[in-house]
Amino acid sequence: MRPRLWLLLAAQLAVVRGSSVLQQTPAYIQVQTNKMAMLSCEAKISLGNMRIYWLRQRQAPSSDSHHEFLALWDSTKGTVHGEEVEQEKIAVFRDASRFILNLTSVKPEDSGTYFCMIIGSPELTFGKGTQLSVVDFLPTTAQPTKKSTPKKRVCRLPRPATQKGLKGKVFQESLSPDACTETTAILQPYGSCLAHGS
Secondary structure, eight states, X not given: OOHHHHHHHHHXXXXXXXXXXXXXXXXXXXXXXXXXXXXXXXXXXXXXXXXXXXXXXXXXXXXXXOEEEEEEEETTTEEEEOTTOOGXXXXXXXXXXXXXXXXXXXXXXXXXXXXXXXXXXXXXXXXXXXXXEXXXXXXXXXXXOOOOOOOEEEEEOOOTTTSTTOOOOEEOSSSOHHHHHHHHHHHTTSOEEEXXXX
């Protein structure tokens, strides 16, 4: 069957129903402009020499939606491109039962839903599709806020040279803020209670 013929048949589908025979991953992918996107289609049955086709739908599935034929994978020829396709941007390769569509230097106009497909006798079998969104800037992840370290209250007593009979000591950590306040009240005017960062 010529690509033109089955492409016309695909365009006539009112609703594309994905099959469990072809499992596409991921279901949704967001890629930054000029980066690479890799879409996977895994066959759950033995395909033998059957070809795998990749189509793109630029709008939501509907009765008048249009499928673009991008490329197919052939066991003897490798990647076979569709008409009016930038061949240097699109490649299809096989990894065991998985068929990978590789898109390089993607642009916002490459956004759409990508389907893999096999041609049976006589039915067409589609995967459930992968939605690709190409954006200029990827959303940023909010950084976790750092917890502020509570200030420690340090009670300092005057040096022995200024107040005889009292030894200079620093009561730190072992005193709660209330204890520090009480100690300061008792020792005033011999010392002062200060707030220091850790």
